Amino acid sequence: MSRExxxxxxxxxxxxxxxxxxxxxxxxxxxxxxxxxxxxETAKAVVELPSPFAGTVVELxxxxxxxxxxxxxxxxxxxxxPAPHAQVKQVVHDVPDEQRRxxxxxxxGVADEAAHSGRRARRGARVETPAPAAPAEAGAxxxxxxxxxxxxxxxxxxxxxLRQVVATGRDGLVTxxxxxxxRAVPATGSVSRVVATGPTTSSRFAGREIDxxxxxxxxxxxAVKGVLKSMAEAMVQSVTxxxxxxxxxxxxxxxxxxxxxxxxxxxxxxxxxxxxxxxxALALCDAARxxxxxxxxxxxxxxxxxxxxxxxxxxxxxxxxxxIVPNIKDADRLDVVGMAEALTSLVEKARDxxxxxxxxxxxxxxxxxxxxxGVDAAVAILPPGTxxxxxxxxxxxxxxxxxxxxxVREVVELAMxxxxxxxxxxxxxxxxAHIGRFLADPAAALLAQ
Amino acid sequence: MIDEELVQLLxxxxxxxxxxxxxxxxxxxxILSMYRxxxxxxxxxxxxxxxxxxxxxxxxxxxxxxxxxxxxAGRALAPMDFTFxxxxxxxxxxxxxxxxxxxxxxxRAVSNGGWDPLKYRHHLPTIVLGNQVLNAVGYAMxxxxxxxxxxxxxxxxxxxxSQGDVLESFVWASSFNAPVVxxxxxxxxxxxxxxxxxxxxxxxxxxxxxxxxxxxxxxNDLLACYEVTRAALDNARAGGGPTMIEAFTYRMGAxxxxxxxxxYRVDAEVEVWKHRDxxxxxxxxxxxxxxxxxxxxxxxxxxxxxQALQLREDVxxxxxxxxxxxxxxxxxxxxxxxxxxxxxxxxxxxxxxH
Numbered sequence: 001m002s003r004e005x006x007x008x009x010x011x012x013x014x015x016x017x018x019x020x021x022x023x024x025x026x027x028x029x030x031x032x033x034x035x036x037x038x039x040x041e042t043a044k045a046v047v048e049l050p051s052p053f054a055g056t057v058v059e060l061x062x063x064x065x066x067x068x069x070x071x072x073x074x075x076x077x078x079x080x081x082p083a084p085h086a087q088v089k090q091v092v093h094d095v096p097d098e099q100r101r102x103x104x105x106x107x108x109g110v111a112d113e114a115a116h117s118g119r120r121a122r123r124g125a126r127v128e129t130p131a132p133a134a135p136a137e138a139g140a141x142x143x144x145x146x147x148x149x150x151x152x153x154x155x156x157x158x159x160x161x162l163r164q165v166v167a168t169g170r171d172g173l174v175t176x177x178x179x180x181x182x183r184a185v186p187a188t189g190s191v192s193r194v195v196a197t198g199p200t201t202s203s204r205f206a207g208r209e210i211d212x213x214x215x216x217x218x219x220x221x222x223a224v225k226g227v228l229k230s231m232a233e234a235m236v237q238s239v240t241x242x243x244x245x246x247x248x249x250x251x252x253x254x255x256x257x258x259x260x261x262x263x264x265x266x267x268x269x270x271x272x273x274x275x276x277x278x279x280x281a282l283a284l285c286d287a288a289r290x291x292x293x294x295x296x297x298x299x300x301x302x303x304x305x306x307x308x309x310x311x312x313x314x315x316x317x318x319x320x321x322x323x324i325v326p327n328i329k330d331a332d333r334l335d336v337v338g339m340a341e342a343l344t345s346l347v348e349k350a351r352d353x354x355x356x357x358x359x360x361x362x363x364x365x366x367x368x369x370x371x372x373x374g375v376d377a378a379v380a381i382l383p384p385g386t387x388x389x390x391x392x393x394x395x396x397x398x399x400x401x402x403x404x405x406x407x408v409r410e411v412v413e414l415a416m417x418x419x420x421x422x423x424x425x426x427x428x429x430x431x432x433a434h435i436g437r438f439l440a441d442p443a444a445a446l447l448a449q
Numbered sequence: 450m451i452d453e454e455l456v457q458l459l460x461x462x463x464x465x466x467x468x469x470x471x472x473x474x475x476x477x478x479x480i481l482s483m484y485r486x487x488x489x490x491x492x493x494x495x496x497x498x499x500x501x502x503x504x505x506x507x508x509x510x511x512x513x514x515x516x517x518x519x520x521x522a523g524r525a526l527a528p529m530d531f532t533f534x535x536x537x538x539x540x541x542x543x544x545x546x547x548x549x550x551x552x553x554x555x556x557r558a559v560s561n562g563g564w565d566p567l568k569y570r571h572h573l574p575t576i577v578l579g580n581q582v583l584n585a586v587g588y589a590m591x592x593x594x595x596x597x598x599x600x601x602x603x604x605x606x607x608x609x610x611s612q613g614d615v616l617e618s619f620v621w622a623s624s625f626n627a628p629v630v631x632x633x634x635x636x637x638x639x640x641x642x643x644x645x646x647x648x649x650x651x652x653x654x655x656x657x658x659x660x661x662x663x664x665x666x667x668x669n670d671l672l673a674c675y676e677v678t679r680a681a682l683d684n685a686r687a688g689g690g691p692t693m694i695e696a697f698t699y700r701m702g703a704x705x706x707x708x709x710x711x712x713y714r715v716d717a718e719v720e721v722w723k724h725r726d727x728x729x730x731x732x733x734x735x736x737x738x739x740x741x742x743x744x745x746x747x748x749x750x751x752x753x754x755x756q757a758l759q760l761r762e763d764v765x766x767x768x769x770x771x772x773x774x775x776x777x778x779x780x781x782x783x784x785x786x787x788x789x790x791x792x793x794x795x796x797x798x799x800x801x802x803h
Contacts, residue, residue, distance in 0.1 A: 006503070007504070009502065009503060009504025009505075010504065011501065011502055011504075011706060011707075012706070012707040013507065013508060013707050034496075034499045044707055044708070044709060045703075045707070045708060045709030045712075046709060046711075047502060047706070047709070048502070049502045049503070050499040050502050050503065051503075052503040052504075052505075144797055144798030144799050145798075152797070
């Protein structure tokens with residue numbers, strides 16, 4: 001008497017698993033060759049598996065509803081005589097075990113499970129799953145490494161030596177996961193260059209403090225929630241539902257910086273934070289008054305465009321919790337002082353994490369300011385449900401032509417992303433040009449309001 | 450299935466019927482021998498399906514229900530005729546004398562083909578739909594140029610009949626009056642697509658548009674399939690040009706072992722076709738007309754079981770080929786890209802030694 005294990009075969013050209021639908025035999029049943037054993041459901045079909053052995057059922061390795069991986073034990077049999085199956089395999093594969101375990105691509109049929117069961121039969125011992133080749137064997141093998149072309153390519157791209165990889169696939173096959181593992185843990189001595197240690201200070205990412213490069217874990221996972229989740233959802237919604245285009249403009253903002261310098265000297269304004277953003281905010285609101293179309297949103301559900309004659313001005317704020325976009329309600333009604341105060345309050349709330357949900361609802365237009373990071377320009381993505389977002393770069397000295405002469409001026413780059421469903425390039429261009437004129441001569445623009 | 454244009458010589462109940470153009474010429478002995486072929490081929494097919502379900506074959510394409518069409522056509526061949534099969538012509542391969550295990554090498558993925566086509570006058574299975582029909586017409590045109598007294602019989606299904614390859618083949622065969630017989634087994638399904646969806650006219654009528662005759666035969670009637678194929682081959686050898694035969698049959702099983710037919714057809718339809726089984730009606734004829742004894746049928750069934758067991762043993766004993774051998778017969782002559790592939794694979798240490 002000997003034990004034979006029937007491993008779940010791949011019954012459909014490349015399947016990796018199957019669900020047990022119904023057992024047709026029970027432990028203790030005597031079954032004949034090709035007798036139906038079990039119905040399994042794969043991604044392709046429900047199929048009946050006939051018995052490869054004649055014998056007695058000793059163990060069913062799964063229950064109805066279980067998902068079984070291909071090549072794992074399904075049923076263990078006790079057979080009186082070696083089945084023709086195993087018998088044949090013994091003849092064909094009667095080679096020393098050492099040689100057998102070499103991960104070479106020669107001498108095995110698709111019946112790997114038969115080879116395994118044949119070995120078990122001779123030893124009279126039960127092995128539940130094919131044992132992966134030991135690392136020493138894989139590493140020391142002089143023969144070719146068994147793997148698939150995509151995995152070979154992957155190893156090559158990682159610079160991983162396949163001969164050093166611990167194989168866990170059947171018959172010593174190196175799997176994709178094996179290569180990924182080998183890459184994550186470089187084999188001793190295989191790293192020829194030691195990279196300089198990174199900074200040891202922590203930093204922030206996605207609204208959390210993260211360990212420094214050299215002190216943190218090699219890989220870290222954390223849940224998507226809170227501000228990060230809001231950002232992710234908003235961005236996915238935006239790029240999947242709003243067709244977006246961008247217009248650019250470089251502006252001589254020298255007079256804006258001069259105006260700001262003058263305003264800061266006013267005692268009345270000593271308590272408020274004045275910055276180029278204040279003027280840009282006023283400029284954008286003014287552009288909306290002249291070109292209301294940019295202050296609109298597209299309601300696909302109702303098949304309507306919503307045009308708004310008020311501006312809830314969103315400001316993209318970099319906070320310890322992550323990116324949030326609180327807005328200033330009815331920002332179009334504010335003068336320089338009002339705008340400066342509103343922006344100051346908004347930034348303080350965001351920094352102190354006291355921004356209320358209502359402060360973030362109902363944005364109609366948005367400004368994102370990348371200037372403080374020393375960046376010239378960026379292509380912003382629309383907050384969902386808004387018509388336009390203006391990105392402002394740093395204001396920095398640059399060569400500029402004034403009256404036919406080359407001069408050094410304070411130059412800023414503007415980029416406005418707009419929803420191209422209801423806003424076309426002509427309207428967006430007129431609006432950004434208006435903002436440009438405002439920043440080029442803010443005093444005149446403010447007087448004209 | 451009552452169809453005036455359908456050639457039938459034996460009803461599903463095993464009763465002979467007359468046809469104005471065809472009469473059965475087979476003796477009782479011949480019919481019994483062909484019955485044996487059908488039973489063995491069906492038994493080998495069920496064993497092959499089991500082997501696939503046990504992980505011993507990568508894939509199998511069952512022929513249950515189509516034995517009458519295949520043994521009828523296969524036994525109508527003259528020894529020097531050449532056959533070009535698709536991937537389901539296991540009955541034709543049997544008639545051509547190919548050992549069943551040879552056929553399964555492809556399905557066990559230990560060979561890209563197997564036998565020497567010239568030895569058995571049977572080309573290798575073609576998986577690419579309809580491609581073999583072009584090959585067949587080319588071969589038939591070669592026969593013409595050699596002046597040989599041979600014909601070509603090529604097989605495809607109702608699904609493949611929608612392929613450009615098959616229709617181009619019709620054009621060439623017609624233009625050159627090539628000695629080829631197109632044998633279409635209309636088993637009603639191109640995998641899951643009903644034949645009626647793919648063709649608004651019965652398939653055999655297409656032939657007329659190309660300029661050669663088309664015949665629809667009861668594909669589950671062994672006697673009719675034999676006579677219609679024999680007549681078409683005789684006509685081709687005599688210089689009469691191509692014929693298309695539509696053997697109207699039914700695939701009782703799955704398209705392949707990767708397919709689940711219960712997802713696209715109803716049991717009631719399968720039940721109807723069970724009563725048209727090609728083996729049962731011949732058995733009825735043999736009992737009624739030739740007084741064949743039950744023991745004779747039992748002997749044949751036992752022989753089929755022995756053949757199946759032998760097939761199982763042969764399949765399980767198959768070794769693995771040298772991986773480099775896959776490059777050997779891609780082209781008849783050397784080819785730089787194939788050579789490069791062989792060198793790269795050898796450099797990986799993936800072959801060349803046993």
